[in-house]
Amino acid sequence: MLMLLAPLLLAAGAPDALLQQLDAQESVNERVEKALDAMCGSLKRGEPPASFPPTGLVQVTSCSMRALNLNPAEDVSTSRLYWELDGRTQTGARRTLRGEGSAHFRPEPTGGLSVHAFELGTPEVVERAAPRFVRRIWVDAPGRTQQDAETMTGGLAVRDLDGDGLPDALWADGPTVRARFSKAPASSAPVEIARSSNGAIFTSIALGDVDGDGDADAALTSYYGGPVRLLRNEGGRLKPWGTLGAGGAHHSALFSDLDGDGALELAVVQYPLTGRWPSSFLDADNGFPLEVYRVAANGRGTAWTLPNAPARWGLAAAAGAFPSLGHGLYVANDFGTNDLWAFHRDGGVDGHAAELGLLDPGNGMGVELGDLDGDHRLDVYVTNMFSKAGTRVLAGVPAGTVELERLKKFARGNTLYLAQADGGYRESAEALGVNRGLWAFGALFADVDDDGRQEVAVANGYLSRPDRTDY
């Protein structure tokens, strides 16, 4: 993370000596974190060191240890820390223990550190019910990461396609789109819905009832794999129907009746997955513009002219009702600010993100619309990146530059814009504790325990390799 931030800090005017100091501190932090990770690993494997205090757990299933006040580089012998263990007692009951304690480190010949003593303090003990979710692995195959572009593509669609009352699932799987129908036996292989002719990868599946016959039709986008493909739902089977546009760096798409005329539009955001770097980490202008197609009930589409659409690095979009605007399309863009577009039946399009305070400069990855606080106004939740290392590094940089404030967005995490009675928004992610989604992509509001208040679920993680050390 520091390596990535270094050129940005230089751009913000940070002196070399400061960078060196931060680099040294980061090195210490990494050694401490490795030692704590190793301790957690031994606890989870069931081989706690003899020096580890009794916990009353016969099995540790989850372990977290976070240093609170790291000492200077010349003295890393002791660190206060916040720790949390989740596991089972002798009778099988689930129990969580958490508290503040301290760890004492000893240097290793390899240059690393090991924990040689540990004090737990007085932990809080929480007895847990059984977990709410049981994990079922539907597809265990890895992604085709040999294709560079697939590192960050998504592409999932969930809706009852065959009219049996239960949702079916479609997903982009490299040069194919596959489906799992709810009525098929759990053990049956996924069904291939589409395959690209030139090996290009599919990137998203949009669903909407284009022809108005009561079932969902589909649009498939690909990364330089030719035009958007339309598929018509005929009795539960998706059949080729036509195409839209000429293709491009298509990253994700959605159907929505953007102008309220009763027919769906297809919005396609674009992202250069290969071949170029952003012209600026803060305001990249060398991506590609949003594409929008009006799609008639017969499947024919015409491009909506967007003369002022900037060349963004767009990743995802969502459409819905914004309290003071009406229906809008919010686009989460990487390396810059986000967009909120309003579309009019006369062909006009205008942007409203700035006036409503929804620009969210940073690394927009995804967006969710919903009423998180139950006040009957729809809020906006934008996934970004949260980085512990980045937060620490930037905390050491002197304040005072506009760039620094914007750089902090690289590490602060997700953004929650709570809609206010006056039509504006108040950013509240840190205040409510929903910013730390890590390297977050998909997020949604869902009341999973049906208590009348919505939870926030986040899918995250950029690139896992066998070597878990973070780059």
Added chain:
Amino acid sequence: MLGDARFLQRSMKQSFSGWEPKKLFTRSASGRFQEVASVEGFESRADGRSLAADDFDGDGDLDLLMFSRNAPRLQLFENVGSGGNALELELRQHQGHRDADGAVVHVAGVGAFPVVLARGYATAVSPRVHVGLGARTGAEVSVQWRDGTREAFGALASGALYRLEQGAGRAETLRAFAPRKARAPVRWPAALTDVVPGGKGATAVQLFMESCKPCRAEVPALNALHAQGVQVVGLGLHPPKELAGVKQRLGIRYPVAPLPGAIAEAFEGPQGLQLPTVLLYGADGKLARIATGAAKLEWPGADASP
């Protein structure tokens, strides 16, 4: 994000914000949110991308489906927990698009629910709305249609999926929710006699399969324990007639027996054990520690007290 993923693919051996635990934030009494993903079983270290919430088994609660960059590519997190009451709504709009995309459902005392066709990150979803009601058994429902008109549908009872058709002024019941599955009780091997009938004293019990590589890696340490005079028993997930051959191929020197069916059940469900697992029982015959893939098995363990 980095624009050119090729750089990452070819020049890095380390992870890059990888192995991240998924997040589930739930609102606490203070109004702030607490992170409970691990506690609630929304657990995976796969590189998550798209995420959807829907009722995949028709029982009236929301399951989560996550699509990841790497394996496992598609994971369903089936909701088997207890919860409050709920209802679901499908809208049919006449003034505007039939899917009612852009309409907003208002549920008195709960909040607003937008009808959307996409969420989060490259995820298309059903326009159906799910409403958790807590202890309420029903709620007043109204719809702000896309054309700006608002229509009341009266009080709807929990436990069913309804259709709200624009202009109808009343809801049509499409179906009642299927009964939520009762959580299966898990047999937890708290005592040595639960896994080794008549067993007494400090004992290490290995649960293994021949195809389980980490299980095979544990064998030398367990053989060493056995040689030191510690009681070791292997319970194999194999038919009895195959067990002798498996024991020979794995180089096991301690006694083995088939894994009892009752214990095998503990491998399933939300609290299931996983392979590799070694159950370490103390001199009192009570479970003292569970080792999973431990490189060394020092025994007797003294750290765990119930």
